[in-house]
Amino acid sequence: MTLHEAKPFKRRKTSADVAAGERKCAVCSREPREEVVALSSLEPDLERLIRANAPGVEGFETVCARCARLFERGKESILKDAALKKDGSHVLSTPLRLDAVERFTGKGTTIAFLDSGFYPHPDLTKPADRIIGYRSLLHKEGDDSQLYEPDVASWHGMMTSVVASGNGWLSNGFYRGLAPDAKVVLVKLAKTGRITEQNIQDGLEWVLENRTRFGVNVVNISAGGDFEQSYLHDSLSQVVEECVSKGIVVVCAVGNAGHLPTHPVFPPASAPSAIAVGGLDDNNSIDRSRRGMYRSSYGPTVDGLQKPEVIAPSIWVPAPILPGTPTAKQAEFLEALDNAPDKDLHDKIRANPGIVIELDAALDRPVHSLRQIIILKLRQENVINKYYKYVDGTSFSAPIVSSVVAQMIEANPELTVQEIKRILITTAERLPHYEVDRQGWGVIDPRAAVEYAAAAARED
Numbered sequence: 393m394t395l396h397e398a399k400p401f402k403r404r405k406t407s408a409d410v411a412a413g414e415r416k417c418a419v420c421s422r423e424p425r426e427e428v429v430a431l432s433s434l435e436p437d438l439e440r441l442i443r444a445n446a447p448g449v450e451g452f453e454t455v456c457a458r459c460a461r462l463f464e465r466g467k468e469s470i471l472k473d474a475a476l477k478k479d480g481s482h483v484l485s486t487p488l489r490l491d492a493v494e495r496f497t498g499k500g501t502t503i504a505f506l507d508s509g510f511y512p513h514p515d516l517t518k519p520a521d522r523i524i525g526y527r528s529l530l531h532k533e534g535d536d537s538q539l540y541e542p543d544v545a546s547w548h549g550m551m552t553s554v555v556a557s558g559n560g561w562l563s564n565g566f567y568r569g570l571a572p573d574a575k576v577v578l579v580k581l582a583k584t585g586r587i588t589e590q591n592i593q594d595g596l597e598w599v600l601e602n603r604t605r606f607g608v609n610v611v612n613i614s615a616g617g618d619f620e621q622s623y624l625h626d627s628l629s630q631v632v633e634e635c636v637s638k639g640i641v642v643v644c645a646v647g648n649a650g651h652l653p654t655h656p657v658f659p660p661a662s663a664p665s666a667i668a669v670g671g672l673d674d675n676n677s678i679d680r681s682r683r684g685m686y687r688s689s690y691g692p693t694v695d696g697l698q699k700p701e702v703i704a705p706s707i708w709v710p711a712p713i714l715p716g717t718p719t720a721k722q723a724e725f726l727e728a729l730d731n732a733p734d735k736d737l738h739d740k741i742r743a744n745p746g747i748v749i750e751l752d753a754a755l756d757r758p759v760h761s762l763r764q765i766i767i768l769k770l771r772q773e774n775v776i777n778k779y780y781k782y783v784d785g786t787s788f789s790a791p792i793v794s795s796v797v798a799q800m801i802e803a804n805p806e807l808t809v810q811e812i813k814r815i816l817i818t819t820a821e822r823l824p825h826y827e828v829d830r831q832g833w834g835v836i837d838p839r840a841a842v843e844y845a846a847a848a849a850r851e852d
Contacts, residue, residue: 415428416681417455417456417458417459418446418449418452418454418455419442419445419446419449419452419455419456419459419678419679420456420458420459420678420679420680421679421680421681421682422456422458422680424456424457424458425456425458426456426457426458427457428454428455428456428457429454429455429456429457429460430453430454431443431452431453431454431455432453434460437467437471438460438463438464438467441463441467441470441471441482442455442459442460442463444479444480444481444482445463445481445482445484445677445678446679447479447481447677458491459678462488462491462678465494466485466488466566469485469564469565469566470482470484470488470566472564472566473563473564473565473566473567474566475776475777475780478767483676483710483776484676484677484678485560485566485567485568485710486555486567486568486569486570486705486709486710486792487568487569487570488678489674489676489677489678489705490570490705490792490836490837490838490839491678491838491839492570492796492799492838492839492842493799493838493839493842493843496799496800496802496803496842496846497570497571497572497573497574497799497802498557498570498571498572498573498574498795498798498799498801498802499573499574499802500801500802500805501571501574501575501607501609501610501798501801501802502524502574502575502576502577502606502607502608502609502610503553503556503557503571503574503575503576503577503608503609503610503611503612503794503795503798504525504576504577504578504579504599504606504608504610504611504612505549505552505553505556505576505577505578505579505611505612505614505791506579506581506592506595506596506599506611506612506613506614506615507548507549507552507553507578507579507580507581507614507615508545508548508549508580508581508582508583508587508615509538509543509545509546509547509548509549509550509580510526510539510546510549510550510553510578510580511539511540511542511546511547511549511550511714511715512539512540513550513553513554513558513712513715514561514562515554515558515559515560515561515562515568515712516553516554516557516558516559516576518559518561519561522557522573522574522575522576523539523575523576523577523578524575524576524577524606525576525577525578525602525605525606526539526577526578526579526580527577527578527579527580527595527598527602528580529579529580529581529582529591529594529595529598530580530582530583538580539578539580542714542715542716542717545580545583546714547714547717548614548787549578549580550712550714551711551712551783551787551788552612552614552787552788552790552791553576553578553612553791554569554711554712555569555709555710555711555783555788555791555792555795556569556570556571556574556576556612556791556792556794556795556798557569557571557572557574557576557791557795557798558572558712559572559573560572562712562779562780563777563779563780567710567776567779567780569791569792569795570792570795570796570798570799570838571794571795571796571798571799574795574798575606575607577599577602577606577608579595579598579599581594581595581615587615588617588618589617589618589628589658589659591615592613592615592617592628592659592660593627593628593631596611596613596628596631596632596635596642596660597631599611599635599640600631600634600635600638600640603635603638603640608640609639609640609641609797609798609801610640610641610642610643610794610797610798610801611635611640611641611642611643612643612790612791612794613642613643613644613645613660613661613790614644614645614786614787614788614790614791615645615787616644616645616646616647616658616659616660616661617658617659617660618658619658620656620657620658620662620693620694621659621662621694622694622695623659623662623663623664623693623695624695626659626662626663628659628660628663629659629660629662629663629664631660632659632660632663632665632666633663633664633665636665636666636809639808639809640809641667641794641797641801641809641812641813642660642663642665642666642667643666643667643669643790643791643793643794643797644660644661644663644666644667644668644669644790645661645668645669645785645786645787645789645790646661646668646669646670646688646689646690646699646700646786647661647688647689647786648671648686648687648688648689648785648786649687649688649689650670650671650685650686650687650688650689650690650830651687655689655690656689656691656693656694657689657690657691657693657699657700661699661700662691662693662694662695662697662699664695664697665809665810665813667701667702667793667797667812667813667816668699668700668701668832669700669701669702669703669704669786669789669790669792669793670685670686670688670689670690670700670702670703670704670706670786670789670830670831670832671685671686671687671688671703671704671705671706671707671785671786671789672684672685672686672703672704672705672706672789672823672835673685673686673705673706673707673708674705674708675708676708680821683823683835684823684826685703685823685826685830685831686703686706686707686784686786686789688700688703688706688786688789688830689786690829690830690831691829692829698828698829698832699832700831700832701813701816701817701832701833702793702816702817702820702831702832702833702834702835702836703789703823703831703832703834703835703836704789704790704792704793704835704836705788705789705792706784706785706786706788706789707782707784707785708782708784709782709783709784709788709789709792710776710780710781710782711780711781711782711783711788712779712780713778713779713780713781719773719781720778721747722747722748722769722773723773723775723777723778723779723781724778725744725747725748726748726766726769726770726773726775727775727777727778728740728778729741729751729762729766730766730767730770734759734763737759737762737763738755738759738762741755741762742755748765748769750765750768750769751765751766751769792836793816793836796816796836796838796841796842797812797816799838799841799842799845800812800815800841800842800845801845803842803845803846803849804845804846804848804849805849806849807845807848811848812845815841815844815845816833816836816841817832817833818833818844819836819837819840819841819844820832820833820834820835820836820837821834821835821837822834822835823835
């Protein structure tokens, strides 16, 4: 049975669909599809964890069975490895926030990343190195020296690749991507600064030429071209179409100009067959009622195409801090201060001058003032802990979609590129009160998309 013969997918009911007066889960704002669970029936640690991660909700005594299972699955990792926020809630991982399917991890797939630079982060290289290919377009083939230099150009590509395929090695597996077993190919496009459309095209052509050698299934492009144009006359868009014709899924970020009067989608995201990804702001929560739009670019394109097709988390995304940099040193120091006893604060700051200049200037102040500065700096720098921080931008929503695609291919290797795109669109959930142009078919639903793909495989 082919995908096209399968029964239409019935979209899940969201909080926007629930009629006034119908009961909703206090944690996720979904209408329970199963029996609710009394919090008093859960073990105390799990009850406290659920209550803490429903900020602003008071006096609830039940949750839906789905939320109970979600936090039960992640309880040990959350309590052990998730950063604790000042309100008692935790910094949740992307798989947990999106309720991703755990048994599919992108095994047997390869994602190629086109970006300004990369670094072999432990979340990609331990316990086994999953970086199977590296190409710098600035150097001759085979020269991988820049991969091991943590310079300013390295952080963006390191983050995009780890957001998709990191295994959370530095967080005991907690802050991982949705495809932690996928292999990766890294293509460095340019020096620090503006990546041109020609740079992207050169990188994509290299992937096309080497797709069989590395078994590339998905290409993630978290960069945009030079200006808005029709795919009929744009060579980069035509290379995207060629990639798709050869069976490669091309996932592109749409950009971050949605707050401006003009917000066009540039190539390669504007290409008809690309999966263009916009941004969701989910407030680091599994509560559907707290979802809103990120300031991502949107169409329609000059060819009248709906872009983006889907949206994914684009803010509060946990990502790695580039090792060996001043940012890493500052994050490690702030975490140490945050965990230090009051009596040691002044001595620790005095012994480490120049790391946080605001603290150097406040050495004559009392402990409570130092604590306020530490909290402020942690928030300003979006620090989760010494290894991870929050990032934002559609650069990071695109790799989340790429990782879902890798899960889908693992679940059903026979899917065509067109079928993958159709499943993502069909299973997406539209946000209420936001224009269709901004969100396309809505928020990706990784569990629904992967389960749909797996079901189609069983029916064939």
